[in-house]
Amino acid sequence: MKDNFNMERLTGSNEIFGHPKGLMTLFFTEMWERFSYYGMRALLILFMTTAVIDGGLGFDDKTSGAIYGLYTMGVYILALPGGWFADRLLGLKKSVWYGGIIIAIGHFTMALPGLFNFLNESDVPKESLTAFDTNSFFLGLILIVLGTGLLKPNISSIVGQLYPAGSSKRDAGFSIFYMGINLGALIAPIACSTLAAYDWHLGFGLAGLGMVIGLVQYKVTGRHLDGFGEFEAAKTPQELKDRGNLIKLVWGICSVILLVIVLTFSNLIPFDVVEIADSSKYLIAIVASLYLGYLILFGGLTKDEQKKVGVIAILFFFSVLFWSGFEQAGSTLNLFAERFTDRTIGGWEIPAGYFQSINSMFIIIFAPIFGAMWVWLGRSQMEPSSPLKFAFGLLLLGIGFFVMYFAAKIAASGDLAAPYWLILTYMLHTFGELSLSPVGLSLVTKLSPAKYQGQMMGIWFLSISLGNLMAGLIAGEASGGTEEELAQMPDLYMTIVLSVVGGGLLLLLLAKPIRKLMGEVH
Template identity: 70%
Template sequence: MKKEDQFLGKHNAPKGNLEITGPQLFGHPKGLMTLFFTEMWERFSYYGMRALLILFMTAPIATGGLGFDDQTSGAIYGLYSMFVYLLALPGGWIADRIIGLKKSVWYGGIIITLGHFTMALPGLLALISGNHEPKGDLSGVDLYSFFLGLILIVLGTGLLKPNISSIVGQLYPENSSKRDAGFSIFYMGINVGAFLAPIACSTLAIYDWHLGFGLAGFGMLMGLIQYKLTGKYLEGVGDPVLPANEKESKQRSKLIKGVWIALALIGVIISLFFLGVFSIDPVGVAAISNTLIGIVALSFFLYVLFLGGLSPDEKKKVLVVMILFVFSSIFWSGFEQAGSSLNLFADRFTDRKVLGWEIPAGYFQSINSIFIILLAPFFGAMWVALAKRNLEPSSPLKFAFGLVLLGMGFLVMYFAAKIAASGDLAAPSWLVITYLFHTFGELSLSPVGLSLTTKLAPKKFVGQMMGMWFLSIAMGSLIAGRVAGGVSGGTAEALSQMPNQYLLIVYIVVGAGAVLMVLAKPIRKLMGNVH
C-alpha cells in the first residue's frame, strides 16, 4: 500500500484553535469514520480488481479470459496504473477550482462504481441469460466493457483519491496533537480494504471473472452509501471555494466549460476507438508514454531551476527532489510488479494446493497489507528510538535502504524462478518472503517521499512538486507493467530466461541503492536545514 496516502492533505488544515470542534468519537471527529469507511471500500474496489486484472487478461478465452499475450497484458496493466496516479493531478485541480473536495469524492466514487459494474457486464448478461459457459471467442461486449470499465475507474480514482485525504487534513486544526493519529487511523482503513479485497474478489472469480469485478464495484457502492448516510459529519469541510466577485465567477464558468469540453473530447476519442476508426498498440503506447513522462519531468525541473526565480538554497533543494525523482521511479518500477509479474508467478509457478484445495493466486495480493498492518507500528517506533540516540538515518539513506530491501526481495524471486525454470512448482513461502522484503522497503522509503518533497519544495512550487512525486510513481508503475511482460515466463524461452531477468532487476535496484548511499552525504548537504 502507498504510504503517501497517509500524508496527502496534511498541509491543508484550517489554522487557529488546536481543539477539535463538532461531533467526536474516541476523541476524533466523527467525520474521520465517514472517510475511513469510504476509503476502505474504495481501496477494496481498487485492489480487488487489481488482483484479477493481469490474470484475467492473460487467461485463455476458453476459460473466460481475454487471451492477451504477456507483453500486451503487462503494457495495459502499466498504462492503467500510470493513469491512476497521473489523473490525481487534474482531479485535485478540479476539486480546488470548481466542485470542492466532498463532491469530488462523491462523483469520483460514482464513476468508479460504474467502471467496475461495466467490467462485470458480460458476467451479468450471462447470469440473466442463464449461459455461464465460457465462449470460444471474444465478443465486442467483452472487450468494450473491459476497456470502458478501466477508463471509468481511472477517471473516478483520479477524482476521489487525492481529495479524500485532503478532507482528513481539514478535519483537524493545524498543529493538533491528534492529527497524525487521525491520519494513521485513516491509513489503516486503506490497508484493511486492500487486505480483504483480493481474497473476496479472487474467491468469486473462481466461478466467473466478472463476478469478481462485480464484487469490487459492490464494495465501492457500499462506500458511497455510507458516505451519503454519514455525510452530515463532514459539514463545514471540503466545500467548494465560492467566487468572491464577478470576475472570479466568470473565470470559474470558463473553467467548467473547459472541463466539459475536455470530457467531450475524451468521449469522442473513446467512441472512435470502439467504432474501429483507429486502433491502439498498448506496447507501443507504453514505450512512448515512458519517454514522454521522462521529457516532461526533466523539462519541469530545468524550468524551475533556471527560470523559476529561486534562491541558491531553493535551487539546491529542488535538485534533491530531482535526484529522488529518479530513485523513486526505480523503486516503484520494482514494487508495483506485485500486481503483474509476481501475480503471474503465483498463478503459474507456485504450488498453491492445501488439503486438496487450490488457493486462488489473487490471495497473495493481500500479503503486503498484512505485513503493513503488523510492521508499520514497529518501524515508527524504531525510527523514534534511533532518533533519541541520534542514530536515525537521513532521508536519503532511508531511500537507499528501501531500494536495497526491494532488491533483496527480487533476489528471493531469482531462486524461486530457478525452481520454476527446472520444471517444479515453487513453495508459497518464496512469494511470502519476497513480499516481506518489499514491505520493509516500502516502510523505509514511502513515508519519506511525499513528506520530504513538501519540505524541500519552494513555497510557490509546493503543489507542482507534489505532482512530480506522483509522476515518479506513475513512471515506475508504467515501467513495472512493461517489465512484467518480459519476466512472466509465459513461453518456454521466457521461462528459461526468467531467473536471469529477476537477477537483472536485483542488480539495477540494489545498484541504485548503493549509488544513493554514496550520494547520501552530498545530498544531505544540499538539503540544508531540512531533515
C-alpha cells in the same frame, strides 16, 4: 449552522476517541474505495492473460503488462487534474462523491459481460461476446482511472482539514486513515478472488459493490463533514461568469476525449497498447526532467531552494527505480503465483489473487514497529538520514527479488515453487516500502519551495506513476509466459536485482553529498 457546528467541535460532542467523527466517515469511504481498487487489481492481469475459452481475454503477456502499466500509471497521473477539478469546479466533498460514483460504474461496466454469459448457449457468435467483453473491460478501466483521480487526492485533503493548524492529533489521524487503506487492501483480494474463481465478472462486480457501500455510508454519515471540503461560492458576477466558461471548456474537452474513446472502441482508430506504453515512459521522463530543469534555472529560486529542488530531482530517479520493482506485485509476481507456485493445501487450490493481500497484512503488522524504531533511533541520535532510508528501501527491494531469483530457478526447472518464496519476497518489499514511501512524501514537503509545494508533490506522484508504468512493461518480459521466456526468467530476475541493488549502493555513496544539498532538512 456553521457556528453551531464549530461549537460542537469545541465542546467535543462531534468527536470519537479524541478525533473528529468525520474521520470515521472518510476512513470507511477510503477503506471501501481501496477494497474496490485492490480487489479488481488482484484480478486484472490474471483475467487478461487467461484464455478466452476459460473466460479471460486471451491477451499475451506483453500486451497485458502494458495495459496494467498504463492503468496504474493513469491512476496517479489523473490525481493532478482531480485536485484541480476540486479546487476550481466541484469542491473536495463533491469530488469524492462523484469520483466514487464513476468508480462504481467502471467496476459494474467490467462486470456487465457476466450478465450475458447465458448467451453462450444461444446462436450468438463467440467472437461477438469476446468483443463485448473486451470493450466493456477497457471502458471500465478508463472510468475507474477517472473516478480514482477525482476521489483519491481530495479525500486526503479533507482529512487534513479536520484538524486545526499545528494540531498534535493530525499525524495520528492520518495514521488511522492509512490503516483504513490497508484494511480494504487486505480484505479485497481474498473476497474478489474467491468470487472470480466462479466467474471473473463476479469478482469485478464485488469490487463495484464495495465502492457502493462506501458511497452509502459517505452519504449517511456526511453530516459529520459539514463545514469541511465545501466549494466556495462565487463572490462576484465576473467570477460566476468565469466559472461558467470554465465548465463549458471542460465539457468540450471531455466530449473530444469521449469521441476518441468511442472511435477507438469501434476500431476506427488503430492503436498498439505496447507502443503507447513504451512511448509514454519517455514522455513522462522528458516532461519531468524539463520541468525540474526549468524550475532550477528559471524559477526565481534562491541558491538554497535550487539545491533542495536538485535533491528532489535526484530522488525522482531512485523513486522511479523503486516503484518499477515494487509495483510488480500486481503483475509479474501475481502471474508467478498463478503459474509457478504450489498453491494446493489439503486438496484445495488457493486462488492466486490471495497473495495480493500479503503486503497489506505486513504493513498492518510492521508499520507501528517501524514508526517506533525511527523514534527510538532518533532519541538515541542514531536515526539514518532520509537518503539513507531511501537507499535501505532499494536494497530491501533488491534482496526481495534475489529471493525470487531462486524461486524462478525452481520454476525454470519444471517444478512448482513453494508459497514461502513469494511470502518472504513480499515481506522484504514491505520493509522496503516502509523505509522509503513515507520518507519520500515527507521529504518532498520539507524540500519544496513554499510557492511550488503543490507542483513538487505532483512531480513526486509523477515518479510513482512512471514507476508503475515501467513495472507493467517489465511484467511483459519477466512473466515466463512461453517456454523460452520461462528459461530466461531467472536471468531477468537477476537483472532486476542488479539494477535495484546497484541503485541502492549508488544512493549510499551519494548520501553525504545529498545531505549537504539538503541543508538543515533531515
